[in-house]
Amino acid sequence: MEYSTSGRFHNSLTQFQLYEDYLDSKVAPIDLFYLKSRELARKLVEHGYKGMVLSREEFEERKAAAEAAEAAKSNAFYNRSRPVTLASAGKELKDNFLKALAEREEANRSGKMTTVIFIRDHNTLGQEVSGYIDYAHRLKTQDFELFFSGKKRLMPGRSDLCYYNWKTLVSTSNSSPNFEVIYDDPNGLLFKNKRDKKILNVDPSSDPGEDSRRTSLQSDLYVHVVLYDHNIRTV
Template sequence: MEEDQAAAAFDSSVTDFHTYEDFLDSQITSLDLYYLEDEELARQLVELGYRGSGSVLKREEFEARKAAAEAFRLSMRNHLNSGLTLASAGKELKDNFLRALAEREEANRSGKMTSIIFIRDQNSLGQEISGYIDYSHRLRSEDFEPYFSGKKRFLPKPTDLSFYNWKTQVSVSNTTANYQVIAENSTSLLFQNRRDRKMVNVDPKASPGDNSSRSPIQSDLYMHVVIFDHITRMKV
């Protein structure tokens, strides 16, 4: 089905595998098994990063990405069934970042997912700027057709979750409808989801947190892009 194909494209590093153990097995080489002679030990070493033929995700990050892919699959199904026209619909999206935005548009509009987007690039004055953007918030407050059509650049603003101008050293942070900025951490910003109270940790050396995943995006349009996807789960 179309939504299944879209979900597979969303994050093939997890959608190709039914379980975390299957994912670990895919990283084990025949040479590992030859020397270790123990499949479970080989899995443990892969999870710890000592063995394996590819990049390794921790169990919680694998499960968060799996949940994000499933949420995207369901959102695509709802979109196809509802006939809702998205800002990205029908656009020729040649850059990875624009495709990543399109993949997450419906889920962020519906509230199934609240993505935080980090962007570092230059503004119209040639000044380097960076910031964290609440994608869902921006979708509700702006017309995204110019972004997806390439008429306008998607950059952080002083009204976003955080904004920093490296030339003027202006630094701003703001609470949005989805996130509260927690600046008490000495090494990195934390963003607390205001719906389920879960923390999203944007430190690249740390786990992004429960129900969250971190996805660096290679883009020809921007210097540095990372997307943090958080699957919202209400307390019961």
């Protein structure tokens, strides 16, 4: 038990505040009766006369590791139970596209859904660009209050899943934390969800795939927008 690397072993050490408390846990009442000294009883335990025990250095090291593990577990539970702060909360949204993003924000932040956003529009140079955006990933890396408040426009870039500039002919593709880009398949451009390994097909003439849905939107802000929602099954 003492030298086990299991979680149960580490957790057992957190109950002791001091190394002396750990030694005392191995001292029996009959030991104190015969030895008449708690300090002597501790010494005998520490020197192995009562079986294998941790040295003071090993105790301190493993106790610290156990406490760190417990703290990490506690923080993870707190983060899961903490309400998600939504960038769209309290915003007066008039455009259909922004309203649709707001409806999907919580699900994408919590991991219940991964949405791929297709946008075609003109950049600040007047060049027509199009691309596919991993919404859940962007939510983690950008301040979406700027988009929902109208201070900034959401546009595809070279670091997104796919990007194409129709003027310069620059084309890029990048896998994201949620999707792997498959661009050499006979069926055309596909995205493979990294969590459940299911395929999302963005071809408008094809079914989007299992647990996926395609939604075309009329927007006053963009030439063309489509949302591809992929629901993540929890069981």
